[in-house]
Amino acid sequence: MTDPDLPITEDDLHAYVDGQLPPGRRPEIERYLAANPETGRRIAAYQDQRMALRAALAGVSEPLPPKLDLTQILQERRRPRAGMWRIAAGLVLALGIGGAGGWFLHGPATPNRTTLALSLLEQQALATHTVFAADRRHPIEVGAAEEAHLRQWLSNRLGRTVVPPDLTAAGYHLIGGRLLATEHGAAAALFMYDDAAGKRLSLLLRPMSTDLRVPLTDIGQGDMKGCIWIEKGMGYAAVAALPDTELDRIAGHIRAELGTG
Amino acid sequence: MTGLMASMEACIPALRRYARSLLHDRQDADDLVHDCLVRALDQIHTRREDGDLRAWLFAIMHNLFVSRTRRNKTAGRTVSLQEVGEDTLSIRASQDVHMQGRDLLRALDALSEEHRSVLLLVSVEDLSYAEVSQVLGVPIGTVMSRLSRARERLRLMLEGETTPALRRVK
Numbered sequence: 001m002t003d004p005d006l007p008i009t010e011d012d013l014h015a016y017v018d019g020q021l022p023p024g025r026r027p028e029i030e031r032y033l034a035a036n037p038e039t040g041r042r043i044a045a046y047q048d049q050r051m052a053l054r055a056a057l058a059g060v061s062e063p064l065p066p067k068l069d070l071t072q073i074l075q076e077r078r079r080p081r082a083g084m085w086r087i088a089a090g091l092v093l094a095l096g097i098g099g100a101g102g103w104f105l106h107g108p109a110t111p112n113r114t115t116l117a118l119s120l121l122e123q124q125a126l127a128t129h130t131v132f133a134a135d136r137r138h139p140i141e142v143g144a145a146e147e148a149h150l151r152q153w154l155s156n157r158l159g160r161t162v163v164p165p166d167l168t169a170a171g172y173h174l175i176g177g178r179l180l181a182t183e184h185g186a187a188a189a190l191f192m193y194d195d196a197a198g199k200r201l202s203l204l205l206r207p208m209s210t211d212l213r214v215p216l217t218d219i220g221q222g223d224m225k226g227c228i229w230i231e232k233g234m235g236y237a238a239v240a241a242l243p244d245t246e247l248d249r250i251a252g253h254i255r256a257e258l259g260t261g
Numbered sequence: 262m263t264g265l266m267a268s269m270e271a272c273i274p275a276l277r278r279y280a281r282s283l284l285h286d287r288q289d290a291d292d293l294v295h296d297c298l299v300r301a302l303d304q305i306h307t308r309r310e311d312g313d314l315r316a317w318l319f320a321i322m323h324n325l326f327v328s329r330t331r332r333n334k335t336a337g338r339t340v341s342l343q344e345v346g347e348d349t350l351s352i353r354a355s356q357d358v359h360m361q362g363r364d365l366l367r368a369l370d371a372l373s374e375e376h377r378s379v380l381l382l383v384s385v386e387d388l389s390y391a392e393v394s395q396v397l398g399v400p401i402g403t404v405m406s407r408l409s410r411a412r413e414r415l416r417l418m419l420e421g422e423t424t425p426a427l428r429r430v431k
Contacts, residue, residue, distance in 0.1 A: 014412070015390075018390075052365050073298055073299060
């Protein structure tokens with residue numbers, strides 16, 4: 001990186017102005033500029049220019065107009081979609097289709113379908129965690145003591161093998177699980193975990209269209225934070241009242257355990 | 262609001278600043294930022310998780326700007342600096358650098374859009390040369406030559422007295 005014989009190029013001089021030089025090369029450039037005063041003056045002018053541009057532009061910050069309010073943009077985007085799934089769900093119910101599992105929209109995975117899937121997954125995960133994690137006595141239907149039964153039951157209902165990941169290495173123990181319903185009458189599964197302090201973590205598994213694939217995405221609402229992702233026909237959501245970094249760590253364990261990482 | 266949303270929100274002032282350097286009208290600039298945010302939310306799942314969010318947003322905005330400019334090429338008209346009112350000037354200096362800033366910003370406006378983009382992304386927005394190359398969709402060598410020419414032209418304009426951009430129109 002810092003071969004002393006390396007010739008000094010115009011690009012190096014700009015990198016010097018912008019602080020983008022490879023480590024250790026700076027003294028060489030400074031020696032060169034001292035030895036070549038004309039270039040030195042030109043580079044000094046570039047440095048002044050850079051500072052003046054920043055001083056003139058970087059300070060300008062005005063209040064955001066409503067149309068640039070992200071929360072508002074998000075709401076505008078979600079509203080029509082929420083309406084769309086209600087219509088679609090209504091059709092599914094009316095026609096008696098949309099059996100176990102599966103996703104009611106078909107065709108190639110467009111950004112809108114992906115956004116819709118993520119939005120449904122997020123809403124269900126946050127709502128489910130809010131209701132069941134707060135329930136001290138009955139957060140689950142089948143306890144970890146009957147784990148074999150829990151697996152069998154949920155696998156039967158979801159129409160695919162469902163296994164609660166072992167999160168002992170992450171400091172979380174399985175309390176048990178329960179069956180959930182989706183908006184369009186399909187089955188989803190919830191596993192509940194807690195740590196030594198009794199802090200709860202919920203993991204939602206919801207069958208989705210096999211062509212959807214979404215990497216780890218953050219969700220959250222107040223203190224409740226979560227990560228969601230979609231892989232191999234299954235949507236996953238891990239939710240807990242934990243800092244983002246902690247959740248990322250746990251999500252890493254979950255993905256490794258499930259083989260979806 | 263999730264962490265990602267908060268990070269995106271933090272980029273909005275920089276996006277507005279850059280949009281105003283591309284488009285001379287503040288309203289147009291904010292429209293461009295709005296469209297950029299909508300598109301970013303649509304495409305958020307396609308973003309590489311390890312990539313820099315700011316560079317990604319700048320790239321989306323730049324692509325929107327390019328396709329819009331291409332579309333409007335026939336209908337568009339060039340507004341000369343003298344026609345532009347002080348309050349619609351693309352970029353406004355803060356008070357304390359007003360005098361020095363005004364000359365500088367006029368000179369900046371006199372640069373070609375290609376040169377101005379590179380100069381601002383590098384000098385003001387602190388993107389790396391590699392990120393600028395991604396944002397603008399040009400090779401890094403092109404970024405460096407544009408940067409070099411932009412800086413030299415700006416220097417000559419500010420040091421010289423009879424550059425076209427600063428000459429008074431009678």
